Amino acid sequence: MRALDEAELLSLWESGQTRHPIDRALLLCAWARPDVAPERFAQLPLGVVNAGLLRMRAALFGAHVEVQLDCEHCGEHLELALDIGELLAGASAQDERADVALQGFRFRVPHSRDLAALAHETDAQAAALRLLERCCVARPDAPATLADVLSEAEEQLEAADPLADLRLSVACEACGQPTQASLDAGDLLWGDVQQHARGLLGQVHSLAQAYGWTEGEVFALSPVRRAAYLDLVRD
Ligand SMILES: [Zn+2]
Known part of the structure; x- marks a missing residue:
């Protein structure tokens, strides 16, 4: 997977904003899998798309995932910690099923x-x-x-194609009954892209207001320098 710099993350966020979640997942997948021709994505098995999205999520934002759900039986709110490495264990390396x-x-x-x-x-x-x-x-x-x-x-x-539908059965902590947890790899990755894009826009906004710098000038600062200027602006 190619690395994603800040300007690219923002442009990915910008192009995904107005898309339907299915198209958005394919847009993200196109970033995750530059080896695949764009017109082929819609015809890839869903498990292949999900694996690409999960690998991109792990590479950009880490392998730890928290899923929140309510027990189907007693309504208890449950939090489930997942590891992308474990989800992908045994996943086929092939694009065909x-x-x-x-x-x-x-x-x-x-x-x-x-x-x-x-x-x-x-x-x-x-x-x-x-x-x-x-x-x-x-x-x-x-x-x-x-x-x-x-x-x-x-x-x-x-x-x-086991990764096509990311569903897990978990035992409820309160009543012990099994309940279904599901994970949408596209939504998960998009949520993180959105959160980071908003964080970046906030930084550009603060520094542009204080110093009149452009987005490009803000992104050109090293992380240490940018953090130091942001501290000064906040003080
Ligand atoms: Zn329960």
Whole structure:
């Protein structure tokens, strides 16, 4: 992954601001994976996109992740600490995933383009069937329907691309029941980019106001000098 300097981080933030979260994840992924042609991102398996986003998050902002959730059973607020290295352990280094063959059907793993196509579907069951329909690349001659194989196909597609859906089952500290925690790699990384971009804008704002410096002049200062000037401005 290429390093991201402050001016680039700001321009990444600027171009991501107005995008839909799916497009934004692909924009971030394009930074994480300069080896992949931009037009290919929407057709990469979701697990490959997520792995790229998580690696970029670890490289830029560290591997430690905190997930907040409420227990599905008792409502207890839970905080979960995750390590990106552990999430990525065993992740395939390849960008391709094997198709799933089931009762004469053949399915490819889902891509970002599939998620975008389903973004307005509000019924979970209908969305799951439409997704399977999109991913179906071969059908049996027999009159079997997609609904017959839905749950088994979902299970096998998940096994074929485990990072596509970052869900973990955690035991609640209060009631001991298992509850589902989920992590959206695009949202996670975008949240950090946004927070750091706002921090940088705040620094430029303070120093521009005090000394009349431009953004470029502020970014050209060494971190030590910039911190020292910011201290003086605040005093
Ligand atoms: Zn609970």
